[in-house]
Amino acid sequence: MTDLPVINCCTPLAGSSLGAERAVELESVMKALADRQRLRIVNMLLRAEGEPVCVCEFEPFLGLSQGTVSHHLKVLAAAGLVERETRGTRSYFALVPGALDAVRDVFATAPSRC
Amino acid sequence: MTDLPVINCCTPLAGSSLGAERAVELESVMKALADRQRLRIVNMLLRAEGEPVCVCEFEPFLGLSQGTVSHHLKVLAAAGLVERETRGTRSYFALVPGALDAVRDVFATAPSRC
DNA sequence: TTCCTTCATTGATGGCCGTCAATGGATCTG
DNA sequence: CAGATCCATTGACGGCCATCAATGAAGGAA
Numbered sequence: 056m057t058d059l060p061v062i063n064c065c066t067p068l069a070g071s072s073l074g075a076e077r078a079v080e081l082e083s084v085m086k087a088l089a090d091r092q093r094l095r096i097v098n099m100l101l102r103a104e105g106e107p108v109c110v111c112e113f114e115p116f117l118g119l120s121q122g123t124v125s126h127h128l129k130v131l132a133a134a135g136l137v138e139r140e141t142r143g144t145r146s147y148f149a150l151v152p153g154a155l156d157a158v159r160d161v162f163a164t165a166p167s168r169c
Numbered sequence: 170m171t172d173l174p175v176i177n178c179c180t181p182l183a184g185s186s187l188g189a190e191r192a193v194e195l196e197s198v199m200k201a202l203a204d205r206q207r208l209r210i211v212n213m214l215l216r217a218e219g220e221p222v223c224v225c226e227f228e229p230f231l232g233l234s235q236g237t238v239s240h241h242l243k244v245l246a247a248a249g250l251v252e253r254e255t256r257g258t259r260s261y262f263a264l265v266p267g268a269l270d271a272v273r274d275v276f277a278t279a280p281s282r283c
Numbered sequence: 284t285t286c287c288t289t290c291a292t293t294g295a296t297g298g299c300c301g302t303c304a305a306t307g308g309a310t311c312t313g
Numbered sequence: 314c315a316g317a318t319c320c321a322t323t324g325a326c327g328g329c330c331a332t333c334a335a336t337g338a339a340g341g342a343a
Contacts, residue, residue: 068211068215069212078212089199089203092192094192102183119301121320122303122305123303143311144311145319156276234333239291243291257340258288258290258341259289
């Protein structure tokens with residue numbers, strides 16, 4: 056699985072024509088966010104305000120098996136939305152700064168202010 | 170298929186804990202946007218600046234069969250993102266005003282300004 | 284009415300996705 | 314070393330989804 060580039064800022068959906076290639080890029084990021092469990096993970100990370108969160112904290116919160124939680128985190132990482140950091144035997148995840156802002160800007164209807 | 174309520178504004182992903190029920194709501198809207206063809210449809214509608222667009226215009230642009238285009242428009246309508254308007258034998262679609270803004274606000278990392 | 288156009292719906296098909304149990308690897312502890 | 318803990322990966326299963334061809338429904342034109 057190859058990591059995806061973080062979405063370019065300043066290229067909102069409005070404005071210019073969305074080419075087929077770029078539609079595929081955008082689609083993969085949106086797919087990563089189109090899952091209830093991953094939305095809750097992102098929510099937890101947002102509330103952590105940049106502080107890395109241990110994998111073992113997601114599991115009881117989501118009520119999923121450990122393997123499934125690991126799967127969801129991998130999907131978010133592949134989309135460029137979160138980063139992994141290993142400390143000893145544990146893994147911590149944090150939001151990639153600006154990644155969500157880029158997603159938000161895609162849906163700006165007014166001209167981008169970048 | 171029951172229509173979904175338009176996403177509430179002023180309830181961004183940051184801030185409070187994302188309950189399982191609301192995660193499901195958000196998921197369905199994100200799923201509607203997590204498809205390359207539907208992203209191109211939204212892009213066309215954004216560039217139309219509120220003007221309704223005939224179904225027959227999407228088909229050559231997307232390069233899909235007529236039935237598939239109709240399917241995608243139905244998904245977007247069920248998510249509350251677009252509205253259908255019938256004129257004679259033709260159907261026109263337009264963005265629901267504010268729907269995309271609501272999606273954008275969900276991913277606001279700074280406190281909402283509503 | 285009869286024909287044509289436009290669109291929605293149905294049924295079928297292939298592929299992708301979320302989930303779990305089980306396994307394996309890596310690290311820490313005793 | 315042995316055992317325990319944490320996590321990633323694998324394989325399997327069930328379900329959902331995008332797509333098409335075919336059909337149906339509704340409106341306009343002759």
